Amino acid sequence: MASAGKGDAMRLKGRVAVVTGGSRGIGRAIALALAEGGAAVAINYQRNKAAAEVVAQAIEKMGRAAEVCQADISNPEQVLRMRDAILQRFDRVDILVNNAGIHRDKSFINMDYETWKAVVSVDLDGAFHCTKAFAGAMKARGHGRIINISSVVGQMGNFGQANYAAAKAALLGFTKTLAKEFASKGVTVNAVAPGFIETEMVTGTPDEVKQQVLAQIPMHRFGKPEDVARAVVFLASDDTGYITGHVLNVNGGLYV
Ligand SMILES: NC(=O)c1ccc[n+]([C@@H]2O[C@H](COP(=O)([O-])OP(=O)(O)OC[C@H]3O[C@@H](n4cnc5c(N)ncnc54)[C@H](OP(=O)(O)O)[C@@H]3O)[C@@H](O)[C@H]2O)c1
Numbered sequence: 001m002a003s004a005g006k007g008d009a010m011r012l013k014g015r016v017a018v019v020t021g022g023s024r025g026i027g028r029a030i031a032l033a034l035a036e037g038g039a040a041v042a043i044n045y046q047r048n049k050a051a052a053e054v055v056a057q058a059i060e061k062m063g064r065a066a067e068v069c070q071a072d073i074s075n076p077e078q079v080l081r082m083r084d085a086i087l088q089r090f091d092r093v094d095i096l097v098n099n100a101g102i103h104r105d106k107s108f109i110n111m112d113y114e115t116w117k118a119v120v121s122v123d124l125d126g127a128f129h130c131t132k133a134f135a136g137a138m139k140a141r142g143h144g145r146i147i148n149i150s151s152v153v154g155q156m157g158n159f160g161q162a163n164y165a166a167a168k169a170a171l172l173g174f175t176k177t178l179a180k181e182f183a184s185k186g187v188t189v190n191a192v193a194p195g196f197i198e199t200e201m202v203t204g205t206p207d208e209v210k211q212q213v214l215a216q217i218p219m220h221r222f223g224k225p226e227d228v229a230r231a232v233v234f235l236a237s238d239d240t241g242y243i244t245g246h247v248l249n250v251n252g253g254l255y256v
Contacts, residue, residue, distance in 0.1 A: 011237045013038030016090045020044040020073050021100025023052035025199030029225030030097055030232045031055050037233050040065035042086045046072050073100050073126030083133040093134045095236045098127040099149040105160040116163045123167035144187035145236045148175050152195045152251045179245030188244040190235045195251025197223040218253030
């Protein structure tokens, strides 16, 4: 499994992190990078228990604690059950990474409400439910890091992604509002907006579309999950206590 770099080993020592959708793709790289930084990590997944367990084992091999926790983040009861299980294991959460997301692409004219709702329920409502579950205790303790994984698509729009773009743009408004509400309580709230990153979300797109996208990226390459993970570790650290409400682009210059 690729490493996100060891430049800042142990800057997160003693912290407890939750990564939604930590079983695959960007979430997996984030979970590993946070653990490399010294954090214990709870790895949320929806269906793919085996993949989540592989991530947990890799983290335990580093000498950090890891826990896998199943929950469909669009379901508030499941999120509360997950929170209780995590708190039973670790007794607090310092870092919440709202990463889990899906896309169901269709041009707007062909997009039914069900397809719209499916994406908004996970990508936006999921962040609401998870933040509800953990933010209150962070405020009460006077420390916390909430990092929302948005997308360049929420900043630029993208053909066939009205549902996804709307949810990812809304996450930015959510981030900026919570940043203001929590600023006096030591809880920072920031977003990372990845461009096109090499995960199943991108490798599944037709070659022709991939070539069209590559042509628009000034760095002429897709990003790697580890590129995003390093940005998250930075925002999760104690060094960034005066940064809040920020949107950190990780997009190879696609949107500046
Ligand atoms: N890849 C990109 O180019 C790109 C660009 C910009 C932003 N992003 C954003 O980055 C995040 C991660 O993307 P990715 O490419 O790594 O995706 P991915 O490879 O498809 O992985 C998605 C992850 O989310 C989990 N998940 C999906 N629905 C869930 C639900 N209802 N409840 C809990 N977990 C759920 C999956 O769990 P299971 O393994 O159990 O299915 C999996 O761990 C997403 O928010 C995505 O929108 C991605």
